[in-house]
Amino acid sequence: MQIFPCPFCGPREEHEFLFAAEAGKVRPEPAAKVSDEEWAAYLYHNDAPKGIAREIWYHQTCGTYFLMTRDTVTRDVKDSRFLSEAST
Amino acid sequence: MSGWRHPDLGQAVDRSRILRFSFDGAAVEGFAGDTLASALLASGTRILGRSFKYHRPRGLMAMGAAEPNAVFDVTLDGRTIPNQRATLTPLLDGMQVRSVNTAGSAGRDPLGALDLLHHFLPAGFYYKTFMAMGWMRWEPMIRRMAGLGRVNANWHPPADVETMNAAPQVLVIGAGPAGLAAAKAAAESGSRVWLIEETCALGGTLRWRGGQIDGADWTVFRDATLAAIEAAGGRVLTDTTLWGAFDHGLFTAWQRRSDAPDIHWRLRPSRTILAAGAIERPMWFSGNDLPGVMGAEAALHHLVLHGAVAGRRIILATAGDGAYPVAGALCAAGAEVTIADARHVTPDAPEGVHLLRGTRIEAATGHGAVRRAVLDHKALDADTVLMAGGWTPSVQLHCQAGGKLDWDETRDALVPRPGTSAVTTVGAANARYGLSEALAEGHAASGGSGPAPRPTVETGWSYAPLRPDCTLKGRVWIDMQNDVTLKDVAVAAREGYTSVEHLKRFTTLGMATDQGRTSNFAGLSAMAALTGRTIPETGTTTFRPPVQPVPLAVIGGRRRGALFNPPRRLMLEGAHKAAGARFREYGGWLRPAVYGAGDEAALALEEAQVARATAGLYDASPLGKIEILGPRAAELLDFTGYVRMSTLTQGRARYGLMLSETGIVYDDGVVLRLADDHFVLSASSSHVAGVIQKLEDARQDRFGSDGVVIIDRTAYWSTLSLTGPAARSVLNRAGLPDHGLPHMSVAETESDCVPLRIARISFTGDRSYEISVPAQQAAAFEARLVHALEAEGGRRIGLEAVMLLRAEKGYILVGKDTDGVTMPHDLGWTAPRERRTDEFVGKRSLFTAEAGRSDRRQLVGLVAEDDRGALPTGAHVVAPAGMRRSQGFVTSSGPAPGAGGSHALAMIEGGLSRMGEVIRIFHLGDIRHARIAPACLFDPVGGRLDG
Structure with a gap:
């Protein structure tokens, strides 16, 4: 059972969280100018890196979306911050 | 009959308390303090179970968690717990014990004849033979024959196991010498230590081997450890x-x-020290699974603690010093003991023990039990063969925690690689078998100050590495619980399953409930020898939880039954109950389905008809009340919704x-x-x-x-929905303002100082008022509304009636009338998409x-072409003629309370352009005809909304 640091609530057990998306994706807009390929890439194509991953997670109990950097191999959490504090 | 009870020995048993139990129907006696294993051993019962595959007779072989054979279904006070390990189950008076894998009893099992067919049942036999003819056909029979214990499907264990959390500063796993030393040193430096021990008492091997530590009996050291842990606020479990x-x-x-x-317990320690000890390796010779073949350390354990002596004529096969005290103790207890040591240079034989140096055991023979041992081609009479083949450290938890292993050539074992897991492994689990090095390592791991505890006499533990000999004749068993022989490993190697992970899956080696404690090393080393690789090159399998079988009732804890997924409750539940409501869960909420006694469908229709005729009132409190506030609220709703809300006035x-x-x-x-800047969604x-x-x-x-x-304010408000042609009269009679609200409008008001939010929203197609009142004040308000409602001839209606009312209007429920592919234009709602x-x-x-x-x-919508009542929900829609390919399905169906007859909603391919077409409805072999119609059957112009 992993422990994730919610920037608002502090460390909580992983079952309180939902994975939202890989960080760094930008929603392609406007719809009329977005190709099928671009849209599919936005919706479905992920890097799923082995090692350091930057991900957006949602803390269900407080409603905070945040950017978490973690190692998918060692499960170490490196960093966690509000979206407003994130560079991307 | 070879095991017997020594008249004096057995420090853990209380001879004044005789406990009676039954084994496969036969009456057996033991003492308080016995385990099932020791009581059966002392009683002379040899065959304790049958093997998984060949139904060979098997007896007690080990101690603690390592025992592969003595696994029982134990019934006490009408409660049966399957697959209990005899070595870990304390004996209680009145236990009924049943062996597993037996068609009759352990002693007489008609399926024992299967063993004669063993030449035709090599590893992989089941996969190859039964897959070809359809595994599903054979599976029930094979499961009946193997399958371990029997589960009583009618037994529901109470949900009474509490889950508790704790965060000790230091967690010490195992209370043998190394664990005790680690716990003592940590506690003395002020740490809150939790010491966890699997058996009923502290001490590990010290309990049966005894010893002096720092000049006093080891129990003094144990008691000092306990005192130190207590003083520092720790716990011992x-x-x-x-x-x-x-x-x-x-x-x-x-x-x-x-x-x-x-x-x-869910423990999150700051530091963890693993002192889980080691498992004695068996030896590999023909017939090494016969009842009467046992681990030497286990024999000493059962002798010293329980006075249960393994036999009278004992051959002890070994290549190590550690078994010599075992031989000495058994000899002193009155058994005739011969040591067969594979080494030429050995310690001296203990007094009275016969020693054969440079002698290897090749076979144990006998029918159903050991009668002879073959040592270097010479047969010797014996009723018991003890094996001391070295040690395998218990490293499971280190590996589960992510740790890696190194091969330690001198200690002939895979040991934890330091720094690869957060667990520090000490003592025998780290292949430090000697008492002084175990104590020193435990002491050092906790950063103990001063000198480490020291034993007065050092124990000898050196041993010569032993390996399975693939050239031996006969059947040499390596995994007793899953019936894997050395030849099966050879078959796996021949067929190319040389990776240990493949070996495991092909032969099922190590996959039984003992998790390969006594077998993994043999399989691994045999595969290494067969493929000409070293043991580290061959690798090990992955260790996964649980280390030991754990009842699901323990893991489930109290989160079962009513506490598994508790529904949310309405503030007005009491009022509904008093009115005769029958409750059911809808979307996570416990809500009234119908009111009163009788047939539910009839009641629902009746309620819906009243609502259509006069008025109905239902509790809509679970409806979300999400407030969106701020200057950009409209913009947010525009972006997140299909329909623009910024244009709403x-x-x-x-x-x-x-x-x-x-x-x-x-x-x-x-x-x-x-x-x-204020919306409610x-x-x-x-x-x-x-x-x-x-x-x-x-x-x-x-x-x-x-x-x-x-802001989610769902729980703050209770919401009552008043619907029907008489809704406005009810409101007036209750003295509530109507504000002349048109359909699809909302007013915030109050009545008798109670704030109210009244919205003209309809989920039924009739004039409706959705009235929200602060939940704390809902009861009095509802009583007032119901009073007026009943005076106007209306009544409360349950959710089942609401479902009928909304369905004939074509109002959807997302997730029932839509599914994971439904887009808004599939519902006929195209404007936002287009504009x-x-x-x-x-x-x-x-x-x-x-x-x-x-x-x-x-x-x-669908209208049945016959008069056989409502179409079945979930039925498939197929074309009027030709192939019966599904073109969609019925999503909601029932009687139409307003329009009369019945009505259904359906998702149908191209349905919106197929109005009037007659299609077939296919359900469980029955075919009916129905006509495609608009989703809204009742009052299609919507005149009743303002009626």
Whole structure:
């Protein structure tokens, strides 16, 4: 059972969280100018890196979306911050 | 009969208390303090079970968690717990014990004849033979023959195991010498230490080998450790199995208690020291699975603790010094003991023990039990063969915690590689078998100050490595529990399954409930020899939780039955109950289904008809009441919704949809605009959390959390929905203001100082008022409303009636009338898709090739062509003629309370352009005909909304 640091609530057990998306994706807009390929890439194509991953997670109990950097191999959490504090 | 009870020995048993139990129907006696294993051993019962595959007779072989054979179904006080390990089960008076894998009893098992067929049943036999003829056909028979214990399907263990959390500073796993030393040193430096021990007492090998530490009996050292732990605020848990190491330092432990329900511990220690000890390796010779072949250390354990002597004529086969005291103790107890040591240079034989140097055991023979041992081609009479083949460290938890192993050539074992897991491994678990090095290592691991505890006499533990000899004749067993022989390993190697992971799956080696404690090393070293590789090159299999079988009732804890997924309760539950409501769960809420006694369908129809004729009142409190506030609130709703809300005027309401980015309808609901910067979104009852998640996503990611906030006030308000042609009269009679509200509008008002929000929103097609009142004041308010309602001839209606009312109007339930591919235009709602020029969630997905297909399933109504009542919900729609390919399905169906007859909603391919077409409805072999019609059957012009 992993422990994730919610920037608002502090460390909580992983079952309180939902994975939202890989960080760094930008929603392609406007719809009329977005190709099928671009849209599919936005919706479905992920890097799923082995090692350091930057991900957006949602803390269900407080409603905070945040950017978490973690190692998918060692499960170490490196960093966690509000979206407003994130560079991307 | 070879095991016997020594008249004096047995420090753990109380001879004044005789306990009676039965084994496979036969009466047996033991003493308080016995385990099932020791009591049966002392009783002379040799065959304790049958093997998994060949139904060979098997006896007691080991101690503790390593025991592969003596696994029983134990019944006490009408409660049967299957697959109990005899070595870990304390004997209680009145236990009924049944052996497993037997068609009759362990002693007489007709399936024992299977063993004669062993030449035809090599490893992989089942996979090859039974797959070819269809595994499903054979599986029930094979399961009956193997399958271990029998589960009583009618037995529901109480949900009484409490899950407890704790965060010790130091967790010490195992209370042998190394664990005690580690716990003592840590506690003396002031740490809160939790010491976990699987058996009933502290001491580990010291309990049966004894010894002096720092000049006094070891029990003095044990008591000092206990005192130090207590002084530092720690705890000692015996009868507790630490069964798993999980991510981020979580450990789980199962504490067994005789006087109270068990406890499931979730421990998050700052430091963990693993002192789980080691398992004695068996030896590999023909017939090494015969009852009477046993581990030497186990024999000493059962002798010293329980006075249960393994036999009278004993051959002890070994290549190590550690077994010599075992031979000495058994000889002193009165057995005739011969040591067969594979080494030429050995310690001296203990007094009275016959020693054969440089002698290897080749076979044990006998029918159903050991009669002879063959040593270097010479047969010797013996009733018991003890094996001391060295040691395998118990490293499971180190590996579960992510640790790696190194091969230690001098100690002939795989040992934890330091620094690869957060667990520090000490003592025999780290291949430090000697008492002084175990104590020193435990002491050092806790950073103990001063000199480490020292034994007065050092024990000799050196041994010569032994390996399975693949050239030996006969059947040499390596995994007793899963019936794997050395030849099976050879078969696996021949067929190319040379990776240990493949070997494991092909032969099932190490996959039994003993998790390969006594067998993995043999399989691994045999495969290494067969393929000409070293042991580290061959590798090990992955260790996964649980270390020991744990009852599911322990893991489930109290989260079962009513506490598994508790439904949410209405504030007005008491009032509904008093009115005769029958409750059911709808979308996570316990809500009235119908009121009164009798046939539910008839009651629901009756309630719905009253609502159509006069008025009905239902509790709509679970409807989401999500408030969106701030200058950018309208903008946020425009982006997250399919329908624009910024164009909604103050005091008005609008129905909308929320899509996911894939364009699929996620939820529907009405948005109220209370003020320029204040909206209330009524999400579906079961989608409130998900809708908030989507709104927060947009707010925090797209709006930078700026200019808008989202508040869930669902629980703050109770909502009562008053519907029917007499709704306005009811309101007037109750003395409530109507404000002349038109359909789809909202007013905030109050009555008798109670704040109210009244919205003209209809889920039934009739004039309706959705009245929200602060939940704390709901009871009195509802009573007043019901009083007026009944005076007007109306009544409370349950959810089943509401479902009938909304269905004949074609009002959908998202998730029932829609599914994971439904887009808004499939519901006939095309305008925003065609006209909106701004961005909104899911927009781009509405214009893919898939979204534009003309044969998408679309929502329509269905009217049965016959008079056989409502069409079955879930039935498939097939074309009027030709192939019976499904073109869609019925999503909702029932009697039509307003229109009469019955009505159904369905999703049908291209349905919106097929109005009037007669199609077939296929359900469980029955075929009916129905006509495609508009989804709305009743009052299609909507005149009743303002009626």
